[in-house]
Amino acid sequence: MQTNKKYKIAIAVTGASGAIYAKILLEKLAFLKDQINECGLVFSENAKSVWEFELGNQDYKNTSFKIYEPNNFYAPFASGSSGYDIMIVCPCTMGTLGRIASGVASDLITRTADVMLKERKKLILVARETPMSLIHINNMKLITEAGGIICPANPSFYSKPKTIEELVATVIDRVLDLAGFENNSHRWGNL
Secondary structure (H helix, E strand, C coil), rough: CCCCCCEEEEEEEEECCCCHHHHHHHHHHHHHHHEEEEEEEEEEECHHHHHHHCCCCHHHHHHEEEEECCCCCCCCCHHHHHCCEEEEEECCCHCCCHHHHHHCCCCHHHHHHHHHCCCCCCEEEEEEECCCHHHHHHHHHHHCCCCCECCCCCCCCCCCCHHHHHHHHHHHHHHHHHHHCCCCCCCCCCC
16 A cells, blocks of 8 residues: 655654664665655764764764754754654663653653654654563553553564664564554565
């Protein structure tokens, strides 16, 4: 089923380990740009240093999407009136997840998540932590009850990925499916 829907999407990258998830997400979104009307990007204070440590580069600076500072409450997606459809937090720290669950909108990431929930828009949190405490699980429950989607960064193996990028893509393809993008990815049954 072909759709002509173009999304307004906010992407947040937090300082959880797993910067490669954000890298693959940004690459795939650039490939799907014909399905995007607007895309804004925000990095938490720690996200850039984690990216640099784990990936050994500053390629996040080369994205075609506009980057907003985490304290910029004038970013369009900080308000429900801007009509953004989707927010993806990838990877999402448990601290960020906890602040969202508690309604603490102290920076652009948590404010935007709060907007998505109050406007009944898609909020997808790619949680990156193991093991999880009961506090983490209860916070995930609260967000789920409020309408958010928790999509842990748990890769699948039935597509027989051969590289770390292919393995990471199994998570990102699922995130893009949840967001509503038409994405040509491996499907169960297409073995």
